[in-house]
Amino acid sequence: MPRINSPAELEELRKGILSKRDPNKSCITLCSGSACHASGSADVALRIEEEIKKQGLSAEVDLRRTGCHGFCERGPIIVIHPEEICYFQIEPKDVPEIFSQTIKEKKVLERLLYTDPITHNKIIHESEIPFYKNQERLVFGSNGNIDPKSIDDYLAIGGYSALAKALSRMTSEQVLKEVKKSNLRGRGGGGFPTGRKWEESRHAPGEIKYVIVNADEGDPGAYMDRSLLEGNPHSILEGLTIGAFAVGSHEGYIYVRQEYPLAVENVTIAIKMAEEVGLLGKNILGSGFDFNVKVHQGAGAFVCGESSALMTALEGRAGEPRPKYIHTAVKGLWDRPSVLNNVETWANVPLIINKGADWFARCGTERSKGTKIFSLVGKITNTGLVEVPMGMTLRDIIYKIGGGIPGGKRFKAVQTGGPSGGCIPEDLLDLEVGFDELTQAGSMMGSGGMIIMDEDTCMVDVARYFLDFLTDESCGKCVPCREGMRQMLKILTNITKGKGREGDLVLLEELSGVAGDASLCALGRSAPNPFLSTLRYFRDEYEAHIQEKRCPALSCKELIAYHIDPDKCQACMICLRKCPSEAISGGKNRIHIIEQEKCTKCGTCFELCPPRFGAVKKISGEPVPFPIPEGERILIRKSKEK
Amino acid sequence: MSQILLKIDGKEVGAREGMTILEAAERAGISIPTLCHHEKLEPYGACRICTVEAEIDSRPKLVAACLYPVEPNLVVRTRSEKIDKTRKMILQLLLAHAPDAPALQDLAKEYGADKDRFEKEASFCIHCGLCVRYCAEVKKKNAVGFVDRGTRREIGFIPEISSKECWNCKECFPLCPTSALQAAYVLTEALMTPAISFKPEKEE
Numbered sequence: 001m002p003r004i005n006s007p008a009e010l011e012e013l014r015k016g017i018l019s020k021r022d023p024n025k026s027c028i029t030l031c032s033g034s035a036c037h038a039s040g041s042a043d044v045a046l047r048i049e050e051e052i053k054k055q056g057l058s059a060e061v062d063l064r065r066t067g068c069h070g071f072c073e074r075g076p077i078i079v080i081h082p083e084e085i086c087y088f089q090i091e092p093k094d095v096p097e098i099f100s101q102t103i104k105e106k107k108v109l110e111r112l113l114y115t116d117p118i119t120h121n122k123i124i125h126e127s128e129i130p131f132y133k134n135q136e137r138l139v140f141g142s143n144g145n146i147d148p149k150s151i152d153d154y155l156a157i158g159g160y161s162a163l164a165k166a167l168s169r170m171t172s173e174q175v176l177k178e179v180k181k182s183n184l185r186g187r188g189g190g191g192f193p194t195g196r197k198w199e200e201s202r203h204a205p206g207e208i209k210y211v212i213v214n215a216d217e218g219d220p221g222a223y224m225d226r227s228l229l230e231g232n233p234h235s236i237l238e239g240l241t242i243g244a245f246a247v248g249s250h251e252g253y254i255y256v257r258q259e260y261p262l263a264v265e266n267v268t269i270a271i272k273m274a275e276e277v278g279l280l281g282k283n284i285l286g287s288g289f290d291f292n293v294k295v296h297q298g299a300g301a302f303v304c305g306e307s308s309a310l311m312t313a314l315e316g317r318a319g320e321p322r323p324k325y326i327h328t329a330v331k332g333l334w335d336r337p338s339v340l341n342n343v344e345t346w347a348n349v350p351l352i353i354n355k356g357a358d359w360f361a362r363c364g365t366e367r368s369k370g371t372k373i374f375s376l377v378g379k380i381t382n383t384g385l386v387e388v389p390m391g392m393t394l395r396d397i398i399y400k401i402g403g404g405i406p407g408g409k410r411f412k413a414v415q416t417g418g419p420s421g422g423c424i425p426e427d428l429l430d431l432e433v434g435f436d437e438l439t440q441a442g443s444m445m446g447s448g449g450m451i452i453m454d455e456d457t458c459m460v461d462v463a464r465y466f467l468d469f470l471t472d473e474s475c476g477k478c479v480p481c482r483e484g485m486r487q488m489l490k491i492l493t494n495i496t497k498g499k500g501r502e503g504d505l506v507l508l509e510e511l512s513g514v515a516g517d518a519s520l521c522a523l524g525r526s527a528p529n530p531f532l533s534t535l536r537y538f539r540d541e542y543e544a545h546i547q548e549k550r551c552p553a554l555s556c557k558e559l560i561a562y563h564i565d566p567d568k569c570q571a572c573m574i575c576l577r578k579c580p581s582e583a584i585s586g587g588k589n590r591i592h593i594i595e596q597e598k599c600t601k602c603g604t605c606f607e608l609c610p611p612r613f614g615a616v617k618k619i620s621g622e623p624v625p626f627p628i629p630e631g632e633r634i635l636i637r638k639s640k641e642k
Numbered sequence: 643m644s645q646i647l648l649k650i651d652g653k654e655v656g657a658r659e660g661m662t663i664l665e666a667a668e669r670a671g672i673s674i675p676t677l678c679h680h681e682k683l684e685p686y687g688a689c690r691i692c693t694v695e696a697e698i699d700s701r702p703k704l705v706a707a708c709l710y711p712v713e714p715n716l717v718v719r720t721r722s723e724k725i726d727k728t729r730k731m732i733l734q735l736l737l738a739h740a741p742d743a744p745a746l747q748d749l750a751k752e753y754g755a756d757k758d759r760f761e762k763e764a765s766f767c768i769h770c771g772l773c774v775r776y777c778a779e780v781k782k783k784n785a786v787g788f789v790d791r792g793t794r795r796e797i798g799f800i801p802e803i804s805s806k807e808c809w810n811c812k813e814c815f816p817l818c819p820t821s822a823l824q825a826a827y828v829l830t831e832a833l834m835t836p837a838i839s840f841k842p843e844k845e846e
Contacts, residue, residue: 301791318788323687323709476769476788476795478688480728483735486793487760514731517704517724518690 001151003278006286007164010155013277017152026061026103027081029144030090033068033227034262040091041065041076047092051099061103064153067143067231067266071131073383074114079126079144086126087112117381117403131382134400136363138371139347140224140387143231148266151273154234160279162350166242167287175246175353176202182357183369184349188214188305188342189418189446190522191368191435197339200329201247204337209249211240212333212340215256215263216310218302219418220469222449224373224385225343229256229263232347233270237293239349241280244291247339252293255310257300268295302419302473305447306521307332307340309475320475321521342447344373364390368434372445378415378452381406388433395429398452409454412553413537417446419466419473420526422533423459442533444526458555459538460545464492466530474523481524484515488531497558500546505535550621557601560620564605566591566628568615571635575605575616589635593627648716663707663718664692674720675729675749677736677819678770679708683779689736689770691749693728695719704728726753734759736768740820743768767797767822773814783807786814786826797823799830 004010028048032041048063069077074088080102087098087109094112101107113122114129123129126144146153154160166175180195201209213236217225229236240252256263271293274280282290296314303309304319311333313319332338348370352360361369368390374397375385381403388397394414398404405411413423422443424431431437435445453462471485488511491504512528519525535542544550551559564575564584569591576584576592583599586592592615594605609616646657650667657666662685667674677689685708692707697717704724719725733755737746741757746768750757769788774797777786785803789796799808808827815824 303791318791323685323706325705325710472792474792476790476792477771479690479732479735479769482769482793482795483738484731487735487738490761510727510731514728518693518706518728518732520687520690520706 001273001277003276004285005278005283007168010160010164010279010285014155014158017156021156024082027064028061028103029064029066029079029081031067031069031075031077031144032065033072033143033230034223034260035068035072035227036075036077037262039075039089043092044076044078044090044095047095051095055099057099057103064145064147065149066146067148068227068385069126069144070135070137070140070227070385070387071129071382072385073381084125084127086114086124086129088114131384131386131401131403134396135387136371136389137387138351139235139344140228140373140385142235143227146232148231148233149269151234151270151277154232158354159234159350160238162353163238163241163279164285166245166353167285167289170353172202172246172248175242178357179243179246179349179352180357182352182360183367184345184352184360185368185435186342187344187348187372187445187447189444191445194341194345197327197329197341198243198247200327201249201337201339204330206336208251208336209247210333210336210338211244211247211249211252212310212314212338213240213252213254213256213346214305214307214310214340214342215254215260216298216305217257217260217343217447218300218305218473219447219449221377221451222375222418222447224375224448226260226263227385228343228347228373229254229260230266233263233267234274235347235350236267236343237270237274237280239346240293241284241291242349242353243339243341243346245289247337249339250290250292252291253314253333254293254295255298255304255314256295257304258297259300264295264297271295301475302469303475303521303523306523308521310340311338318475320477321523323520344448365432365434365437367436368445372433372448374448374450376402376450376452378450379405379409379454379457380452390434391432393430393432394424397433397450398429402452405452405454407454409456411452412455412457413453413459413462415443415451415453415462415530416449417444417529418449419469420444420523420529421446421449422529423453423462423537424533425537442536443529456553456555458496458551458553459534459541460492460551461496461553461556463531463534464489464496467492467527470523470527470530474527478518478520478524480515480517481519481521481527484511484519484524485527487511488515488528492531495542495545496551496556498545498549498556500542500549502546504546505539505542509535544621548621552620554618554620556620560601560618561596561624562599562601562603562606563594563596563617563619563624563627564592565615565617566593566633568613569635570613570615570637572610572613574608574610578604578608580604586633591628591633591635593633596624646712646714648712648714648718650718651720657712659712661712663694663696663705663710663712663716666712667707667718667720672720674707675752676708677745677768678772680772680776680817683772683775685709686771686775689732689768691729691732693725693732695722695725729753730755738763740766740768740822743820745819765796765822766820766825768820769795769797770819772817772819773797773823776814776817781807781811781813783811786823797826799827801830804830 076090079086184194185191301319304313306321307328309319309321371387373387415423467489471489474481476482581600583595606616655670674692676692678686687706687709694707695702696705730753737757738760785807786799789798
């Protein structure tokens with residue numbers, strides 16, 4: 001590809017690409033993000049290619065392997081353009097029929113369509129499916145339309161026009177002013193105003209400055225940055241280059257965890273392509289501005305998502321945070337001014353430059369503007385990535401988009417903000433999602449993880465789980481975090497085992513206070529949040545565990561017991577045969593009983609007992625009823641009435 | 643260098659730019675407890691025992707005195723209910739590992755810390771990093787380092803280096819506030835000895 005030297009040449013190139021594309025030609029876009037890849041999209045792709053070859057359709061049909069479409073629950077997903085027919089959970093064996101029916105005959109295959117769970121209507125187009133319909137996919141939307149390995153695809157949708165605009169028609173001050181005016185706040189966790197961070201770096205003394213992409217996404221269950229980097233790497237490079245121009249930096253880094261191989265691959269290809277075309281490197285678009293980007297693979301430590309730890313790791317040392325009494329924007333990587341923004345933050349920048357700060361700020365709340373991508377996981381019907389305007393209520397996200405809680409269970413809490421975020425209970429479901437709103441509710445925005453929990457989730461165990469994660473992921477440098485978490489985890493583990501003591505909650509609060517006030521970095525300072533927020537909204541569960549040795553959610557193994565209700569047992573032998581520890585005795589026409597000392601509480605009997613009998617009971621906080629005496633175990637069946 | 647005036651415990655204190663609160667306090671004869679600080683080493687900020695209260699944007703905030711750079715008109719308090727509570731908890735957490743360390747016992751007396759507040763975990767090392775940093779920064783040998791992270795973090799000698807360097811140095815021993823360092827060294831020595839007896843010749 002020839003190198004382009006001006007915005008005009010960029011437009012020429014774009015025109016050239018578009019002129020070669022026939023908008024009426026059939027194009028199958030297939031989600032090839034990590035989630036769909038795991039559910040077999042690579043095999044589907046091969047099958048489609050085979051079919052194109054076999055039928056000699058290469059002139060009529062294109063296959064485009066795109067990034068994540070978001071609806072991971074239903075992957076692999078394909079969309080057939082230009083009709084935009086959307087098929088879900090495609091298997092290789094579906095491909096011939098898709099070709100013979102949809103591609104050739106233009107007939108829709110009902111069985112592959114999305115079925116609305118309420119109306120049971122079949123839905124043909126992506127945009128009409130409730131999961132998509134209620135989103136506003138400004139940043140994430142292009143993922144489904146472009147092949148991340150092709151710069152042409154990104155250029156075809158208007159890519160790099162924001163960079164051309166910034167470099168040719170704006171001064172660096174104007175770019176900075178626009179971003180400041182948009183009120184864009186950091187999507188990675190803290191929600192610090194992006195423009196202010198840029199400004200601080202811009203004005204900091206020093207010739208050499210750095211801009212860095214934080215792609216060290218480490219929250220359990222969160223994968224929006226991964227999907228963006230995998231699916232639309234050029235949008236991040238474009239944003240980064242614009243940021244570098246505003247700050248006066250000529251060197252950028254992408255810090256991406258090594259566990260994201262596809263993201264590493266795609267962004268590396270994107271950099272190479274941008275360099276070849278002249279959108280990175282020396283004298284970009286003839287503006288005189290030079291900028292280079294390097295990819296750095298992190299070894300995968302949660303703490304390296306923290307800015308100073310990330311920079312320490314980039315310098316080649318163990319990823320430990322350092323004090324930030326002087327901001328990293330002034331003294332960061334190799335002690336030089338460094339702007340670190342999250343993947344999603346950078347991806348917002350081209351939109352702001354192209355469409356203006358006012359356009360960007362038109363959606364959102366008073367203090368949180370734009371959209372936010374969340375990864376909706378846990379006990380939710382529609383697992384996936386969703387992008388919504390700031391200010392949407394949790395209820396709308398969970399029910400309108402997420403489709404509510406599966407299995408007829410009741411919603412209990414939503415955990416936002418990653419391990420150091422918090423749990424928000426049912427009565428706050430109408431909370432509008434924004435940085436400050438979530439913080440006030442005792443949680444935080446974080447990078448956008450949303451873990452939905454239903455009535456079977458024990459909130460004490462949730463706190464224990466996250467503390468366990470953080471104890472493991474703490475760098476171990478400072479005492480309040482390393483030692484404080486160690487003790488908190490011990491106490492919480494004891495509580496879930498029925499060994500909680502009077503005074504435990506006070507001690508946990510004390511430890512939380514010290515970790516929150518005196519830890520070196522944000523990981524330690526926010527580490528008590530999983531405990532504090534669950535205590536705030538679910539204190540009764542803690543008290544039940546400590547005082548009554550009872551787990552209200554019937555989840556903590558050491559506090560529950562299974563027993564068989566002799567009045568309901570039909571001696572069907574199902575549980576008896578399947579019990580892995582042979583703890584159930586009984587026989588044909590002999591009512592079954594569970595020998596408690598043998599029971600490992602695996603729950604198999606509870607799950608297998610036919611619902612029409614419902615004889616196996618799970619109990620907590622009460623003594624297990626004595627098994628009925630031997631002599632009374634003969635089952636006397638009631639005569640079946642006609 | 644311009645003189646910076648700040649207030650520590652109500653006392654007007656002069657300091658040079660680039661100094662930390664700890665250095666300014668020491669100059670004024672105000673004592674702030676430390677465990678991981680050493681004048682020959684870069685500030686580290688790990689033990690947090692030097693936590694003090696500084697008024698930032700007219701709100702009191704806990705900061706590490708060994709790291710926080712002095713600012714004009716900064717108001718600092720080195721003792722308060724909150725500071726003492728924090729120090730007490732830190733000491734109790736450390737005493738679970740090294741209940742007999744004199745440095746901790748003295749401070750425990752001052753702050754009313756109970757050495758039995760938490761269950762004992764006999765690892766002895768309080769991860770102050772003095773040995774690791776002294777060896778790296780002053781001796782430039784890196785014979786001892788941290789291994790692993792989080793609660794599994796430990797100090798350990800690197801046999802290949804320590805077999806050459808440590809015999810004649812051992813300058814880190816007196817720095818250790820507990821006996822953990824020597825124990826780690828003895829262990830390494832024990833691990834190294836058979837290897838050395840097999841290969842008496844120098845490898846280089």
